[in-house]
Amino acid sequence: MSTLLETRDLVKTYGTGEAATRVLRGLSLRLEAGEMAALLGPSGAGKSTLLTILGTLMKPTSGQYEMLGQDMIAADDRALTEFRNAHIGFVFQFHNLLPDFTALENVIFPAAVRAGRETPAARKRGRVLLERMGLAERIDFPTANLSGGQKQRVAVARALMNAPDLVLADEPTGNLDRASAMQVMDLIGEINREEGTTFLISTHDEKIAARCRRQVGVRDGIVTEEPHLA
Amino acid sequence: MRYALKIAIRYLTANTAQTALLVTGVAVGVFIFIFMSALIGGLAEFILSRTVGDLSHITIEAEDRDPAVLIDAPGHVLAAIERGNTRTATLADAETWLPLIEGVPGVRAVSPQITGAGFLTRGAQVAQVSVTGVVPGRESAILDLQGYIVEGTALTGSGLIVLGRDLADDLALSLGQTVRLQSSGGITALLTLSGVFETGNGAMDGARAFVSLSVARTLFAMPQGVTRIEIKLDDLNAADATAQRIRALTGLDAVPWTDGAEQLMEALNAQAQTGYVLKTFALITIVIGVASALMLSTFRRRPEIGIMRAMGAGRGFVVFVFVTQGALIGLLGGITGAALGYLALLPFPSREAFEPGTLPMDITQGSYGLAIALTVIGAILASILPARAASRVDPVTAIGQ
Ligand SMILES: Nc1ncnc2c1ncn2[C@@H]1O[C@H](COP(=O)(O)OP(=O)(O)OP(=O)(O)O)[C@@H](O)[C@H]1O
Ligand SMILES: [Mg+2]
Numbered sequence: 001m002s003t004l005l006e007t008r009d010l011v012k013t014y015g016t017g018e019a020a021t022r023v024l025r026g027l028s029l030r031l032e033a034g035e036m037a038a039l040l041g042p043s044g045a046g047k048s049t050l051l052t053i054l055g056t057l058m059k060p061t062s063g064q065y066e067m068l069g070q071d072m073i074a075a076d077d078r079a080l081t082e083f084r085n086a087h088i089g090f091v092f093q094f095h096n097l098l099p100d101f102t103a104l105e106n107v108i109f110p111a112a113v114r115a116g117r118e119t120p121a122a123r124k125r126g127r128v129l130l131e132r133m134g135l136a137e138r139i140d141f142p143t144a145n146l147s148g149g150q151k152q153r154v155a156v157a158r159a160l161m162n163a164p165d166l167v168l169a170d171e172p173t174g175n176l177d178r179a180s181a182m183q184v185m186d187l188i189g190e191i192n193r194e195e196g197t198t199f200l201i202s203t204h205d206e207k208i209a210a211r212c213r214r215q216v217g218v219r220d221g222i223v224t225e226e227p228h229l230a
Numbered sequence: 231m232r233y234a235l236k237i238a239i240r241y242l243t244a245n246t247a248q249t250a251l252l253v254t255g256v257a258v259g260v261f262i263f264i265f266m267s268a269l270i271g272g273l274a275e276f277i278l279s280r281t282v283g284d285l286s287h288i289t290i291e292a293e294d295r296d297p298a299v300l301i302d303a304p305g306h307v308l309a310a311i312e313r314g315n316t317r318t319a320t321l322a323d324a325e326t327w328l329p330l331i332e333g334v335p336g337v338r339a340v341s342p343q344i345t346g347a348g349f350l351t352r353g354a355q356v357a358q359v360s361v362t363g364v365v366p367g368r369e370s371a372i373l374d375l376q377g378y379i380v381e382g383t384a385l386t387g388s389g390l391i392v393l394g395r396d397l398a399d400d401l402a403l404s405l406g407q408t409v410r411l412q413s414s415g416g417i418t419a420l421l422t423l424s425g426v427f428e429t430g431n432g433a434m435d436g437a438r439a440f441v442s443l444s445v446a447r448t449l450f451a452m453p454q455g456v457t458r459i460e461i462k463l464d465d466l467n468a469a470d471a472t473a474q475r476i477r478a479l480t481g482l483d484a485v486p487w488t489d490g491a492e493q494l495m496e497a498l499n500a501q502a503q504t505g506y507v508l509k510t511f512a513l514i515t516i517v518i519g520v521a522s523a524l525m526l527s528t529f530r531r532r533p534e535i536g537i538m539r540a541m542g543a544g545r546g547f548v549v550f551v552f553v554t555q556g557a558l559i560g561l562l563g564g565i566t567g568a569a570l571g572y573l574a575l576l577p578f579p580s581r582e583a584f585e586p587g588t589l590p591m592d593i594t595q596g597s598y599g600l601a602i603a604l605t606v607i608g609a610i611l612a613s614i615l616p617a618r619a620a621s622r623v624d625p626v627t628a629i630g631q
Binding site (some may be wrong): 055057058082084085086090096097099100101109110112113114118119158162207 | 240241539592630
């Protein structure tokens with residue numbers, strides 16, 4: 001297995017002076033391509049902070065981060081935007097979808113924004129992904145009318161649209177009931193096995209974490225436990 | 231950026247009520263702009279046609295040479311030659327100049343004339359008269375004489391005279407009757423009244439007579455040449471430039487109507503300035519309206535902007551989405567406002583048929599294209615600030631895990 005990404009001594013401090021909060025305190029982490037890892041830790045441990053940095057949406061205060069052999073710290077906004085589009089998919093807990101667009105339009109956004117238009121090929125892949133997520137009936141549905149579980153499945157489909165190397169999911173099942181949560185996790189597991197997409201999923205839920213082959217613990221701003229690959 | 235355009239349109243159609251309100255606001259601004267353009271333009275046209283319409287736009291007049299004055303070194307006048315009473319100056323080679331002048335672009339009509347003073351006598355009645363000899367058939371070239379005719383015809387000819395209403399009444403003269411005209415040079419002609427005009431202008435109706443050029447030649451003993459050439463232009467605003475051209479071409483002293491009309495021009499200018507100020511305010515209102523609406527939209531859509539940025543939408547893409555919204559609002563509002571403005575102006579009488587008591591709106595001067603273009607440009611400028619704000623949304627805080 002090849003290394004997908006590696007961070008060394010990540011430090012993230014929010015605010016300055018008196019109000020400064022040191023969230024990450026020298027965090028080092030390595031993810032191999034094809035892994036499916038859970039990110040665990042108490043609330044406020046810095047899970048979301050780490051995912052945001054790994055997703056190149058925010059830069060750490062200090063430390064190194066390389067993905068696919070590229071330096072993610074030195075890259076500028078334009079380069080990172082293109083990199084995200086091609087290599088990273090996101091699933092957030094809230095505010096995931098564009099409310100004025102249909103499920104299919106949401107799913108193909110990453111491809112359309114790259115091509116400058118919605119291509120027939122993108123529409124085709126979008127349909128396949130939505131069908132795979134069990135949403136064949138909801139393809140042209142306005143996302144505002146979808147249930148929470150359906151929305152998260154649309155978000156997973158969208159995260160997969162550009163066939164990324166890495167999908168970062170921040171409590172993707174946080175506000176779903178158990179059945180819906182397990183359905184989403186099943187789908188993620190399936191994609192991981194079949195397409196080799198790497199997943200890093202933050203969660204408070206031991207049962208969700210148990211579905212992953214690796215568990216990464218974050219406490220006091222560093223990785224505390226890193227069980228061996230299952 | 232077809233895709234950015236699609237998103238912009240979707241954002242506008244997602245909230246139809248708000249977009250409709252915004253477009254209406256812009257349309258009202260454009261409507262005011264067009265209404266002001268039509269009013270100011272129509273008013274200027276109206277004033278000009280009332281004051282200048284019947285005047286010659288460019289006049290070439292035979293000038294007596296200025297009397298020579300002999301002045302010695304300390305400034306004493308040694309000798310002066312006074313201007314004579316009788317006319318001596320003529321535009322002797324008018325015939326050669328006429329085709330040249332007629333060929334100047336923008337010249338609609340040229341009327342060579344012989345003018346002079348005289349007395350009309352009929353029985354015991356005597357009236358002073360200012361006589362204009364015109365080329366038969368060109369009586370209405372400058373002043374719309376035929377349009378003012380109330381009896382008979384404007385057509386001049388040998389032995390015929392056309393008089394103003396008041397003058398004909400003073401002399402108790404009716405159509406077909408004869409009157410004696412004696413020129414200031416003492417030459418007399420017996421003429422038949424063939425037409426009576428009424429302009430509403432007392433000086434015209436009470437003291438002007440029109441005869442044919444050949445009658446005038448006899449009366450004023452001018453076998454060749456003319457005393458005056460009047461020129462009508464397609465566009466009276468081109469008088470200055472055209473006069474300069476004619477001067478360069480012929481060496482004659484062509485004087486545009488604007489010479490000596492400074493007060494009128496100043497008044498019209500002030501009126502136009504007022505129009506510009508009002509139109510500028512209309513545009514500023516549009517810009518502020520669009521900017522604030524888009525600013526609000528930027529704020530409301532922060533999470534979505536964050537998502538789009540996370541999914542790989544660049545700053546430029548976000549800017550384009552919001553600027554396009556501004557441009558579309560400007561275009562829609564501009565076209566709507568222009569259409570409404572046009573419809574609102576339709577009931578007003580045309581330029582030719584201004585009725586007293588109504589606003590002299592000129593539907594052809596609504597500057598519709600300009601209004602739409604300025605609105606679109608204004609709306610685009612207005613959207614730049616919100617668009618920049620949108621492109622700088624931090625995805626992390628916007629998505630706000
Ligand atoms: N923008 C910010 N400014 C200041 N402090 C912040 C900011 N974002 C996060 N923090 C702080 O950083 C710490 C880590 O936050 P983070 O969201 O990464 O934790 P988390 O592990 O995701 O927690 P949770 O499980 O509750 O989602 C918290 O104490 C939080 O208050
Ligand atoms: Mg979190």
